[in-house]
Amino acid sequence: MAAPAHKMTAMPELSRAVADWVETVRELTQPRSVHWIEGNDAEARELTAQLVRARELTVLNAQEFPGCHLYRSSPNDVARVEHLTYICTRSQEDAGPNNHWMDPQQAHARMRELFRGCMRERTLYVIPYCMGPLESPMSRRGVEITDSPYVVLNMLIMTRAGRAALELIARDGRFVKGLHSIGELDPERRFIMHYPEELAIESYGSGYGGNALLGKKCHALRIASWQARTEGWLAEHMLIVGLQNPEGETHYIACAFPSACGKTNLAMLVPPESMPGWRVLTIGEDIAWLHPGPDGRLWAINPEAGCFGVVPGTNPQTNRNAYEMIRRDTLFTNVALTADNQPWWEGLTSGKPVLDWQGRPYDPARGPAAHPNSRFTVAARGNPSYSSRMEDPAGVPITAIVFGGRRREVAPLVYEARDWRHGVLVGASLASETTAAAVGQVGVVRRDPMAMQPFCGYNFGDYWQHWLEVGARLTRPPGVFHVNWFRRDSEGKFLWPGYGENLRVLAWMLDRCAGKAGATESPIGRLPLPADLNTRGLSIRPEALAALCSIDADVWRRECAQLREYLGGYGSHLPAALRAELEATERRLG
Ligand code: OXD
Ligand code: MN
Numbered sequence: 001m002a003a004p005a006h007k008m009t010a011m012p013e014l015s016r017a018v019a020d021w022v023e024t025v026r027e028l029t030q031p032r033s034v035h036w037i038e039g040n041d042a043e044a045r046e047l048t049a050q051l052v053r054a055r056e057l058t059v060l061n062a063q064e065f066p067g068c069h070l071y072r073s074s075p076n077d078v079a080r081v082e083h084l085t086y087i088c089t090r091s092q093e094d095a096g097p098n099n100h101w102m103d104p105q106q107a108h109a110r111m112r113e114l115f116r117g118c119m120r121e122r123t124l125y126v127i128p129y130c131m132g133p134l135e136s137p138m139s140r141r142g143v144e145i146t147d148s149p150y151v152v153l154n155m156l157i158m159t160r161a162g163r164a165a166l167e168l169i170a171r172d173g174r175f176v177k178g179l180h181s182i183g184e185l186d187p188e189r190r191f192i193m194h195y196p197e198e199l200a201i202e203s204y205g206s207g208y209g210g211n212a213l214l215g216k217k218c219h220a221l222r223i224a225s226w227q228a229r230t231e232g233w234l235a236e237h238m239l240i241v242g243l244q245n246p247e248g249e250t251h252y253i254a255c256a257f258p259s260a261c262g263k264t265n266l267a268m269l270v271p272p273e274s275m276p277g278w279r280v281l282t283i284g285e286d287i288a289w290l291h292p293g294p295d296g297r298l299w300a301i302n303p304e305a306g307c308f309g310v311v312p313g314t315n316p317q318t319n320r321n322a323y324e325m326i327r328r329d330t331l332f333t334n335v336a337l338t339a340d341n342q343p344w345w346e347g348l349t350s351g352k353p354v355l356d357w358q359g360r361p362y363d364p365a366r367g368p369a370a371h372p373n374s375r376f377t378v379a380a381r382g383n384p385s386y387s388s389r390m391e392d393p394a395g396v397p398i399t400a401i402v403f404g405g406r407r408r409e410v411a412p413l414v415y416e417a418r419d420w421r422h423g424v425l426v427g428a429s430l431a432s433e434t435t436a437a438a439v440g441q442v443g444v445v446r447r448d449p450m451a452m453q454p455f456c457g458y459n460f461g462d463y464w465q466h467w468l469e470v471g472a473r474l475t476r477p478p479g480v481f482h483v484n485w486f487r488r489d490s491e492g493k494f495l496w497p498g499y500g501e502n503l504r505v506l507a508w509m510l511d512r513c514a515g516k517a518g519a520t521e522s523p524i525g526r527l528p529l530p531a532d533l534n535t536r537g538l539s540i541r542p543e544a545l546a547a548l549c550s551i552d553a554d555v556w557r558r559e560c561a562q563l564r565e566y567l568g569g570y571g572s573h574l575p576a577a578l579r580a581e582l583e584a585t586e587r588r589l590g
Contacts, residue, residue: 179200415551
């Protein structure tokens with residue numbers, strides 16, 4: 001019998017498949033109660049109030065930061081844990097040398113023991129969510145079960161979560177199952193397991209973003225990259241941004257940079273005053289799902305609905321848009337506090353911390369006041385450069401793909417790949433200095449192909465082959481470029497000013513794609529001459545610019561030798577076309 005119009009259907013009745021799974025998890029984890037997330041504002045307000053009452057959230061200064069809260073995580077739970085993150089495929093070869101692997105049966109058995117009874121005295125939350133605009137054919141859905149209300153609040157910001165998503169799941173029947181518990185927050189009892197063949201994730205022992213907000217890295221990258229391979233598209237660690245030139249034309253670009261290399265800054269870039277008439281329109285700042293379209297172009301959606309960005313360094317000079325965006329309705333994690341309850345972080349030019357990120361009286365001898373990986377979670381709509389094309393079910397067409405790393409030396413400011421196939425080699429050769437976004441040593445160079453080293457859910461060799469196949473289906477493929485904003489001189493000083501000035505480099509790329517800008521051939525791809533870049537109003541020494549636009553063949557021969565060794569590790573999975581591209585580069589270098 002149909003429910004009376006005034007009464008909403010109870011959520012468990014909407015999808016049998018989800019309700020059955022929730023029941024199985026309930027029996028295993030033994031929560032005190034079960035709460036299905038509806039996804040409305042009243043529910044978010046009530047959850048927030050509950051956390052404030054429990055002193056897990058601090059209300060921030062309501063004049064300066066209206067609607068903002070601070071959450072302090074456990075001090076040993078502040079970053080992604082790549083060494084505890086596994087891809088569990090039946091065959092180890094499918095996971096590849098780029099992933100930690102565990103047999104799925106063994107992993108499930110291990111996780112079952114951790115999850116058994118772990119939610120006693122806690123509430124089990126069921127979060128149905130949609131990655132991508134609700135009505136987009138490119139969107140995919142999932143359900144996260146968690147015992148962390150902090151995770152719920154984050155998921156409500158980062159995804160389209162609640163009843164509408166569950167209705168879609170009920171309609172198409174398919175969803176990624178993500179089971180999460182903070183457990184005891186014990187680093188010794190912490191695992192993030194992915195089962196791409198089952199479209200399932202199990203995460204235990206951490207409440208940190210990338211480990212616990214399962215829609216993000218776990219679903220939208222690791223599981224989705226696998227799904228994308230079987231369905232003919234790409235799930236990438238890329239921002240998407242629209243650049244409107246003074247003539248009013250907008251072109252969209254997708255950029256892959258490793259974690260904490262300025263993706264959020266680029267996605268919200270503020271054009272320099274000396275480039276009047278340019279506008280930047282943000283579509284996404286971390287993840288892009290890219291589909292070949294019927295017109296032979298590549299079309300992209302941002303699967304997320306919010307930003308989970310690195311706080312330190314954000315200020316009105318480095319990124320005015322981000323700074324304004326996080327002044328209201330923002331959930332801060334692990335920042336410091338001023339005497340009047342304002343959030344504080346390194347890089348802010350005003351205010352003074354009195355409590356550090358652990359809530360202790362601030363003492364500079366104990367390190368930075370805010371954790372270097374402290375984060376903001378905020379709805380994408382709050383960004384002054386937000387573009388409503390983010391909600392377009394068809395996505396946006398991509399004119400250029402940009403890879404970039406944090407390299408003191410080696411990589412020039414920018415170069416252009418010769419074509420898509422060469423572009424796949426350029427992406428595969430990405431390397432960068434590590435940052436605080438993951439547990440481990442900071443500042444050492446590591447290989448990070450397509451910025452996907454921590455996020456590709458299968459063998460990189462097969463992934464590069466998939467990139468080549470997707471490219472072969474594009475009759476109007478995007479141009480492919482590589483940038484390095486982080487090149488330094490012999491004294492360790494940055495050669496390029498970065499931030500808003502990066503638009504000059506992006507403008508050159510768009511002109512290249514339109515056949516309007518000059519470039520010069522080099523063994524590694526096409527480089528601009530200093531005169532090809534718009535430097536009007538830019539203060540930079542000519543020698544610095546010349547250094548940024550040149551390469552050292554000796555250094556690149558060494559780089560290629562290292563790359564050859566690295567790619568060789570993929571054995572028979574390495575596409576022959578990629579090997580051929582590397583050999584051609586080596587020949588050009590002599
Ligand atoms: C992130 C990351 O949190 O890449 O976006 O680590
Ligand atoms: Mn990221």
